[in-house]
Amino acid sequence: MLRLTSNQCVAITFMLNGREISGPIEPRMLLSDFLRDELGKTGTHVGCEHGVCGACTVRIDGLAVRACLTLAVQADGRRVETVEGLAGADGVLGALQEAFHRHHALQCGYCSAGLLMSLTALFEQVASPSEAEIRDVIGGHLCRCTGYAGILAAALDVTKVYKEKTTI
Amino acid sequence: MKPRPFAYCRPETAAEAAVLLAEYGDEARILAGGQSLLPMLNFRLVDAAALIDISRIEELSYIRETGDRLEIGAAVTQAQLLAYPDLAKAVPLLAKGLPFVGHVQTRNRGTVCGSLAHADPSSELPLVLATLGGEVVLRSARGERVVGAAEFQLGLLTTAREPDELIVAARFPLQSPGTGSAFTEVARRHGDFAIVSLAAVAAGAALRLGVGGVADHPAVAAFDGLAGADLDAALNAFVWELGGSDDLHASAHYRRDLVRRLGRRVLEEAQACSA
């Protein structure tokens, strides 16, 4: 059994975007803070820190989850994916990112990383999701700029792309 | 918005978790999905000397039909239950109510039993458990006991769970043939806290309605054999009994109106799918 005292600092290890990383945590450290402050991966944004806005959404073992409602220690040994892993090594945007660009699905971009992670998870689960399924996933995110129309259009566009390609 | 420091324990078995709870008592909190607990810790609304993380306990990660119940272990997430292939046949009311529980992203971590333990008056799973007359299995170092839904949720965020007990499973009655059910909810945004949520079960002339979001716990009443104006009158009497008060999200008046109108609608819907 793992047992940590409140101020005990230990190293955790997990796969981040396909690469093994490790870093020090205390039990109370949130995964969002670990990613941003310990690893310097600031692509994951933090808005409300109580699960409402969706800005911090990342994937753990493939599932879209709130990094602000996950302790860093809970990610130990898991597979974590963040927005930094979406573009290719050469910096070429993924199909979903491309579509966001094309459809003006972002203005300030604060919400985008979370939305991209949620939608990526959806496209992996359901090859060709319906508009209702897409709306349901977007419903877990707040965007104060776009009015969501561009985000929906981008996602719908990718459902077409997805049929031709195997990855997004 | 960061939690105060707490110790962290990750037991391997339910028995180990119970021993830890006996040690810490009400100083400890059980962490399963954390979708209710983490916001409260972040807001510093609750303080815990220790979190006991049961999310990786293998023996609590099961969904099985035993006798006339669907039993769900404490490590099962809401998303896992929603993906259970037989859910719509076994407990249709769960299949209808679960999509209203938070968002995809919170259902991926939030657990069924955690929602019951948290006992928010507006939350859907306690309402479904109460409407169906399900039960909760509690374990402590002293042993195990089973508590019916009506005796379990006592009020706002308050349950019959003793400080040294953890929920190890929840049991929802399987739907019997000739029974129909329906669920609906009104919230500012789909997935947000319900202003009012309603669950109905109909079996022949037997009608049962559960209402969440008005009283300090899910309220369940029978409307057997009632229809038309009689049903409206009974719903009106029921809604006044619930109390309910004005808050940021809705007035008591609006809530009463929702219960009267949607109450009738879900009861009729349940009847329609019982035929």
Ligand code: FES
């Ligand atoms: S920062 Fe996590 S949901 Fe808002």
Ligand code: FES
């Ligand atoms: S683009 Fe600004 S919040 Fe969504």
